[in-house]
Amino acid sequence: MRQGLICAAGHDSGSRTFLPFVKEQIVADVETLQQDYLAQIANADLAALEEIRIAALGKQGAITGLLKTLGSMSPEERQEQGPRINGAREAVTSAIAARKDALESAALNERLAAEAIDLTLPVAPSPQGSVHPVAQVMDELAEIFADLGFAVATGPEIESGWYNFTALNMPETHPARAMHDTFYFPDRNADGEEMLLRTHTSPVQIRTMMGQKPPIRIIAPGRTYRSDSDATHTPMFHQVEGLVIDRGITMAHLKWTLETFVRAFFERDDIVLRLRPSYFPFTEPSAEVDVGFTVEKGKRVVGGDPTGPNGGWMEILGSGMVNPKVIEHCGLDPDEWQGFAFGCGIDRLAMLKYGMDDLRAFFDGDLRWLKHYGFSSLDVPTLSGGVGA
Numbered sequence: 001m002r003q004g005l006i007c008a009a010g011h012d013s014g015s016r017t018f019l020p021f022v023k024e025q026i027v028a029d030v031e032t033l034q035q036d037y038l039a040q041i042a043n044a045d046l047a048a049l050e051e052i053r054i055a056a057l058g059k060q061g062a063i064t065g066l067l068k069t070l071g072s073m074s075p076e077e078r079q080e081q082g083p084r085i086n087g088a089r090e091a092v093t094s095a096i097a098a099r100k101d102a103l104e105s106a107a108l109n110e111r112l113a114a115e116a117i118d119l120t121l122p123v124a125p126s127p128q129g130s131v132h133p134v135a136q137v138m139d140e141l142a143e144i145f146a147d148l149g150f151a152v153a154t155g156p157e158i159e160s161g162w163y164n165f166t167a168l169n170m171p172e173t174h175p176a177r178a179m180h181d182t183f184y185f186p187d188r189n190a191d192g193e194e195m196l197l198r199t200h201t202s203p204v205q206i207r208t209m210m211g212q213k214p215p216i217r218i219i220a221p222g223r224t225y226r227s228d229s230d231a232t233h234t235p236m237f238h239q240v241e242g243l244v245i246d247r248g249i250t251m252a253h254l255k256w257t258l259e260t261f262v263r264a265f266f267e268r269d270d271i272v273l274r275l276r277p278s279y280f281p282f283t284e285p286s287a288e289v290d291v292g293f294t295v296e297k298g299k300r301v302v303g304g305d306p307t308g309p310n311g312g313w314m315e316i317l318g319s320g321m322v323n324p325k326v327i328e329h330c331g332l333d334p335d336e337w338q339g340f341a342f343g344c345g346i347d348r349l350a351m352l353k354y355g356m357d358d359l360r361a362f363f364d365g366d367l368r369w370l371k372h373y374g375f376s377s378l379d380v381p382t383l384s385g386g387v388g389a
């Protein structure tokens with residue numbers, strides 16, 4: 001039908017000489033043509049629309065062919081036919097555009113309905129890391145001691161012999177200096193000092209005493225290093241030290257602080273402490289601190305009666321009154337300022353609290369172990385009982 005019309009319009013013949021004779025025909029054809037196209041457009045899909053557009057308005061299109069005939073018409077004819085043909089062109093053009101719009105928005109609505117997302121569905125689980133027990137315990141320590149007015153202090157893991165030993169009343173000839181199994185660097189620093197990996201976090205406390213005025217209340221958790229390796233010792237381990245410097249500090253403050261800390265940490269009020277005389281070069285007097293334990297369901301737990309049939313004592317801390325020589329080394333007057341200090345292994349605290357029995361697993365990075373013993377990063381390490389509850 002379309003082909004017939006195109007022929008009738010004289011377009012495909014390529015001969016303009018026919019045109020004067022088909023004038024009347026054009027008039028009738030433009031309307032028929034337009035009706036025909038509009039009817040087709042009304043039912044076309046997107047692919048058919050494009051075919052119709054090419055057939056009607058393309059370079060070789062039927063309406064384009066009619067438009068071309070305008071040039072060879074007399075002015076009067078053109079005045080009559082021009083609006084008709086252009087009207088047809090505009091009607092078909094806008095019908096195509098409208099149909100295209102309708103089809104596209106219908107397709108979009110269909111997609112929107114089909115691809116709708118149910119926001120109430122739970123999210124698909126994604127792999128999650130966990131908080132290492134050592135990190136968890138460090139957070140718990142910071143939390144407990146914050147309640148007691150202690151700040152967390154940190155410092156370098158590479159230290160000089162002076163900060164790690166000399167300031168702590170361990171001169172170069174001191175036997176304890178050899179006993180620490182220290183990792184030394186082959187070269188000295190610019191000031192000719194021997195350099196090492198800190199064997200305890202005490203140098204952090206030395207730096208704090210030298211850098212700020214008392215009163216001082218800090219804990220110094222962190223990595224420490226000793227050349228030691230067996231089932232209960234790793235060359236890198238974690239330590240927390242605590243330090244209080246103020247006027248009139250006594251061993252009573254030390255004992256109360258440690259008792260309060262241990263009870264908050266293990267979340268039991270029936271934990272008792274035993275202080276045994278000991279020796280550290282940096283404290284005088286010094287005391288090793290034992291906690292009472294009992295055996296419950298075949299496992300040692302901190303708390304309960306250490307003098308009962310299932311009870312005993314276990315050492316968990318070293319402590320003492322800061323040696324006046326150490327206070328002096330830090331530029332403070334020991335007649336005005338006194339203090340207590342303590343030190344404790346974090347890895348062992350974690351093993352005791354969370355029931356792990358092999359220290360080496362802490363540093364193997366085995367994902368199954370980390371998943372089992374790790375903590376959620378969303379857990380807040382605040383202790384439900386709080387300090388002194």
Ligand code: 2NL
Pocket residue numbers: 202203205206239241243280282283317318319320322323326341342343344345
């Ligand atoms: C232990 C013993 C201890 C300290 C650490 C300390 C620090 C300064 C001054 C005095 Cl700056 N003392 N720290 C005191 C007593 C014991 O640790 O057995 N640690 C695992």
